[in-house]
Amino acid sequence: MSKGISRPTLKRLPLYMHYLKRIQGEGVEFASSSLLASEFGFDPTQVRKDLAATGEVGIARRGFEIVALIKAIEELLGWNNISDAFLVGVGNLGSALLGYDFSSNGIHILAAFDTDERKIGSRINDKKVFSLNNIKDLAERMKVKVGIITVPAQHAQSVADLMLDAGFEAIWNFAAVPLKVPEDILVENVRLSTSLAILTNRLKEKYKK
Amino acid sequence: MSKGISRPTLKRLPLYMHYLKRIQGEGVEFASSSLLASEFGFDPTQVRKDLAATGEVGIARRGFEIVALIKAIEELLGWNNISDAFLVGVGNLGSALLGYDFSSNGIHILAAFDTDERKIGSRINDKKVFSLNNIKDLAERMKVKVGIITVPAQHAQSVADLMLDAGFEAIWNFAAVPLKVPEDILVENVRLSTSLAILTNRLKEKYKK
């Protein structure tokens, strides 16, 4: 039935979105694949393939209608339908994420959880912090299916297990360990050390020359 | 001369590192490609190819010596040689990063910069915050070549331009826009919206079924 968009394509679509919104604000109405390609250093054919995944069709000699294209990308990414989320781990990174508004990226953080008594009951960036003991109860009551893990690596798996027990369907994991979860549970990892690995390796290579 | 390790391999090596350190702490001395592969759900051949990039050779029937392997991965990633870095943008995310210790991942954040008068002169997580006007002067004096950008998207390019002018060689960019920099400048992007795009798209697909 569904195509199942490839990972590389899914990673490029938000870039297009951001740029399209920007030039739309400048009054531009159409964008060609070569315009997008040159902005990002991609191949125009690749851009057309990516955009084809949205179902939008372009017009020869003009390109794609920006309004319709933005809407189609939003739908494809699931950003037109916001899911509620709980965040666990109110440390530096967790607090930072509580200050972000991800509502144009498909999620809304409802509340946060921690085990530190001093944090429980407080508000961080206007989000209430609850005891981790209450997560199952609250998730079931509020029908929350998306969890964000910002605890230290050694506690990440036990937090994930709690989330699974509470019926979560998807986990956005910022901890530096791979989570062991059933096949049907979605996990997306954000690994800062991986990102740094690429940067520092390339830097070393650069200085070697 | 140098091979130029592929991006997929560079992304997997930190995973191996983390796991190797963990089991080393449990007293394990050798790790086979199949052990690592099963831990992460990879193919054992792929693990061997990755490890071959480090130059370490395994021993048939035993695997790789963990102590030597960790050292070899560290060297390959450039994590044995710590680069000083400056961070620009002391908001939620910037403050969070200032609280992290990246010294085992090849960088050390020396100081932070911002344009907000209320932040300048303060200390966040024990890192001093300077006026952005001083970045070139300080970078030249302290020989800093790595910049971290945690400002809002609309200011990211101008911060990058300042860094280039100050002689920076590498930028770790957390802003949601691609930076336009000369070819020889390294940029590594961390894009939360891209990561969310994959999660929310898969979630939508999951509910569709």
Add this chain to the structure above:
DNA sequence: TAGATTGTTAATCGATTAACAATC
């Protein structure tokens, strides 16, 4: 020794890029 694991070559798979007729 027997057999698990290595390093490496060959086959497969998937994504990117090139080529080009159709179209506005």
Add this chain to the structure above:
DNA sequence: TAGATTGTTAATCGATTAACAATC
């Protein structure tokens, strides 16, 4: 109309996976 841009098919490229002799 002329020609820029589309959608799509074919060729290329690079990474993953399979196969297997060598080895401890």
